[in-house]
Amino acid sequence: MYFAVLVILLHCPSLKAQDDVFTINKVELTGPSQKVKNGMSIELTCIVDVSKSTSFQMQHTFLFYKDDSLLHNTTSEQNRTRYKISPARFADSGNYKCIVEANMKTKSSNDLVVRIEGLCQPKLTALKREVTEGEFVTLRCEVPEEKPPFIFLFKKISSNQQSQEKRKQELKENFASVEFPVEERDRILRFQCVAQVISVVGSETSEASNMTIVTVVEPFSHPKLTSKSPWNVTEGDRIDIACETILARAYEIEILIQKDKRILNSTRGQNSVTYSAVATVEHNGNYTCKVELRSVSKTTSMNIVVSELFAKPILTPSLTDLDENESLSLWCHINGSPKANFSIVKRPPENGILLKTSSNFTIQAQVNDTGSYVCRAEIKGIIKESNPVQITVYAPVSEPVLSVANSSMEMVLGETLLLRCQSMFGTPPINYTLFRGNRLIDTITVFNNTYAEFRDRQTKLNSLREYRCEASNRHSHANKSSYKMNITVIAPVMNISFGSFPHGEVEDGGDINFLCVVGEGSLPINFTIFKQNEQTPLFYESKMETRVVWQKKSLSKQDAGKYFCEASNRALVTKRSDLLIVKVVLASWQKGFIALFVLAVIAIAASGFWWCWRKKEKGKHPSMEMSGSTAVTNSTSEKLPSGPNHYTEFYPGSGYIEDHENPVKPTDDNKGPDHESAEVEYTEVEVSTPDPYTDSGENRHSRIEGSPDAT
Numbered sequence: 001m002y003f004a005v006l007v008i009l010l011h012c013p014s015l016k017a018q019d020d021v022f023t024i025n026k027v028e029l030t031g032p033s034q035k036v037k038n039g040m041s042i043e044l045t046c047i048v049d050v051s052k053s054t055s056f057q058m059q060h061t062f063l064f065y066k067d068d069s070l071l072h073n074t075t076s077e078q079n080r081t082r083y084k085i086s087p088a089r090f091a092d093s094g095n096y097k098c099i100v101e102a103n104m105k106t107k108s109s110n111d112l113v114v115r116i117e118g119l120c121q122p123k124l125t126a127l128k129r130e131v132t133e134g135e136f137v138t139l140r141c142e143v144p145e146e147k148p149p150f151i152f153l154f155k156k157i158s159s160n161q162q163s164q165e166k167r168k169q170e171l172k173e174n175f176a177s178v179e180f181p182v183e184e185r186d187r188i189l190r191f192q193c194v195a196q197v198i199s200v201v202g203s204e205t206s207e208a209s210n211m212t213i214v215t216v217v218e219p220f221s222h223p224k225l226t227s228k229s230p231w232n233v234t235e236g237d238r239i240d241i242a243c244e245t246i247l248a249r250a251y252e253i254e255i256l257i258q259k260d261k262r263i264l265n266s267t268r269g270q271n272s273v274t275y276s277a278v279a280t281v282e283h284n285g286n287y288t289c290k291v292e293l294r295s296v297s298k299t300t301s302m303n304i305v306v307s308e309l310f311a312k313p314i315l316t317p318s319l320t321d322l323d324e325n326e327s328l329s330l331w332c333h334i335n336g337s338p339k340a341n342f343s344i345v346k347r348p349p350e351n352g353i354l355l356k357t358s359s360n361f362t363i364q365a366q367v368n369d370t371g372s373y374v375c376r377a378e379i380k381g382i383i384k385e386s387n388p389v390q391i392t393v394y395a396p397v398s399e400p401v402l403s404v405a406n407s408s409m410e411m412v413l414g415e416t417l418l419l420r421c422q423s424m425f426g427t428p429p430i431n432y433t434l435f436r437g438n439r440l441i442d443t444i445t446v447f448n449n450t451y452a453e454f455r456d457r458q459t460k461l462n463s464l465r466e467y468r469c470e471a472s473n474r475h476s477h478a479n480k481s482s483y484k485m486n487i488t489v490i491a492p493v494m495n496i497s498f499g500s501f502p503h504g505e506v507e508d509g510g511d512i513n514f515l516c517v518v519g520e521g522s523l524p525i526n527f528t529i530f531k532q533n534e535q536t537p538l539f540y541e542s543k544m545e546t547r548v549v550w551q552k553k554s555l556s557k558q559d560a561g562k563y564f565c566e567a568s569n570r571a572l573v574t575k576r577s578d579l580l581i582v583k584v585v586l587a588s589w590q591k592g593f594i595a596l597f598v599l600a601v602i603a604i605a606a607s608g609f610w611w612c613w614r615k616k617e618k619g620k621h622p623s624m625e626m627s628g629s630t631a632v633t634n635s636t637s638e639k640l641p642s643g644p645n646h647y648t649e650f651y652p653g654s655g656y657i658e659d660h661e662n663p664v665k666p667t668d669d670n671k672g673p674d675h676e677s678a679e680v681e682y683t684e685v686e687v688s689t690p691d692p693y694t695d696s697g698e699n700r701h702s703r704i705e706g707s708p709d710a711t
Contacts, residue, residue: 021053022103029098029109038118041086046098046109048079061101067094090116091147093201119206120145122152122195130215131182132248134296137214141193142175143206150195152176157190182216184296189214220253220271221246225289225300229279235309236380237279243289243300244272254292259285279306280382311335313342315375315386321474324395328365332375332386340377347372347388365393367427392474397426400471402482405453410488412571413458417487421469422451423480433470461491490571495519498565498577505583506555508590512582514539516565517547518575525569532562532579560584 026049036042046062062081064072072083085092093116098109120143127138141152149171156164168176182189190213195206228240243257256266257275264287265275277283288301311334318329332342342359345352352374355361363369370393375386405418421432432452434441444452454469465487472479501513516527527548529539539550552559562581568574586594 027109124209313377394427394475397423492571492573493521
């Protein structure tokens with residue numbers, strides 16, 4: 001019984017666990033279905049659908065996300081909850097979702113796209129509402145409830161309705177500041193700003209901000225320019241000009257009077273400035289008064305016309321270019337011929353040197369009289385100066401000197417000759433002309449006391465090489481010519497060839513003749529013969545010819561190799577020939593000696609071989625001779641002296657006697673029916689052993705036929 005109760009108690013929690021079983025079927029997020037205007041409210045509702053085994057209460061955790069970032073979370077036993085955004089701004093646009101968590105189980109809703117339309121109006125403020133010309137207006141545009149990034153557009157509207165814009169991008173803040181300069185004639189300025197935002201969900205532009213007004217204060221008034229001179233100003237009258245302005249406060253202004261780009265007078269810290277002068281024609285023109293304070297400036301202009309009291313004087317020379325010691329006259333006059341005080345001045349220096357207080361001037365011109373001359377005329381304190389007249393006095397040129405730039409009287413064919421021509425005396429500009437023979441090469445004009453440099457290129461060896469130069473200037477005398485100069489043209493060596501006799505092979509101890517020939521080149525020519533890989537030349541000679549022959553005697557094996565020839569002349573261009581291969585071979589007597597030696601060796605070897613062969617044959621003959629009959633042997637021996645092939649003719653010391661000194665008994669193996677005749681024939685053959693120099697067959701038959709014992 002106790003056991004049953006225990007089982008029931010243990011089983012109760014399991015039954016309770018089965019009662020708490022649930023599953024999340026669906027999570028749904030609802031919200032506005034269309035775009036929402038900026039500033040309105042948004043309410044998002046998250047609903048969860050749960051299935052349970054029994055009716056029991058459970059806690060739900062609702063998590064609201066925007067673009068995967070957690071916005072809000074709450075826990076409730078209800079199956080739904082709400083999240084409100086008020087007011088909604090453009091930054092609230094995005095993708096929303098809801099996630100529900102309960103007892104270790106989670107489920108997410110689908111994404112809900114929310115779009116906010118428009119931006120809230122930005123707020124524009126100015127740091128100062130009243131500024132002075134030349135200062136800056138600092139503006140701040142802010143969108144307090146929106147989030148960056150922003151692009152702010154600032155707009156300035158002047159009194160004349162001209163507008164100026166500035167843009168500024170702000171990535172981290174919801175405000176931006178800019179500065180606008182306050183320019184001249186700005187009085188009342190209006191400013192506005194607009195904000196623009198660009199993001200992944202789109203772009204929006206706000207309405208224009210509030211209009212901000214800034215008042216501009218002038219630091220000083222426009223200057224007033226006045227003249228105390230009469231309306232019709234004539235040369236000699238006095239010109240008095242004054243300029244003044246009114247200051248709003250004690251500013252450190254600068255005020256000045258200028259004509260064209262020339263400042264006539266100026267002052268600092270004052271509100272007025274003046275200018276006075278005796279009127280001349282040069283005072284005709286436009287005068288400007290300018291007041292400046294930092295970047296602000298204001299100007300006023302006026303025009304003054306000055307009537308001419310007398311015309312500018314005119315200086316007339318008798319000549320502008322003349323020879324040395326020639327007469328020079330200058331006349332000065334004024335159109336209308338009014339009475340005036342004249343003077344003639346020579347320049348330089350800048351102010352000039354007074355030559356004569358008169359309207360005319362005459363001198364015997366010298367070179368140092370060259371210069372610029374003017375005439376001055378004075379009436380009632382007004383001095384006017386004529387236009388300058390340039391006078392040049394020419395000294396005749398001296399005989400020019402012609403020289404070579406490198407001081408050498410030789411040149412290489414194809415190169416450029418550099419010649420200089422100069423006259424030590426004479427007034428420039430001087431014209432220098434170069435001639436080659438009677439042919440004009442070039443003309444150069446020199447405007448200072450230096451030389452003229454000519455370049456002439458020789459392309460033919462037979463070109464005329466006589467040069468001279470001429471010098472002339474504007475002096476009336478004839479041209480001067482230099483002395484004649486002869487230039488030697490050197491042709492560099494060309495087309496070098498190298499050969500030998502005999503060609504290719506030379507006997508040991510023999511001689512060889514090397515021939516080096518140059519096709520072109522000015523004489524003398526330097527010939528050098530080398531052996532390859534040797535620094536020291538074998539031969540050197542300078543000749544007034546285009547070829548050279550050199551004999552090398554008693555060549556040996558060490559002289560075999562490759563040879564070449566080099567040729568050069570004063571052109572300092574060295575040409576090298578192709579390589580010539582020389583072989584040293586054995587002399588004829590050396591070849592004959594070697595041939596005799598080889599034949600002797602062959603003869604000795606042949607004799608040794610023949611002796612060995614004969615010795616071998618003799619070892620076989622005694623046994624054969626002893627097997628014959630005595631009668632036959634004697635009969636044969638008696639006939640030998642008369643035969644042409646006597647045994648002793650070929651072998652010194654009779655081998656026959658040798659054979660009888662070493663008799664050998666024949667075996668009985670060859671005995672048969674014809675044994676007797678075989679022995680006779682064999683003995684005959686032994687006696688008539690073939691001579692190396694005769695026909696063995698014929699001798700054998702002759703011996704058989706002459707034998708009295710022949711069968």
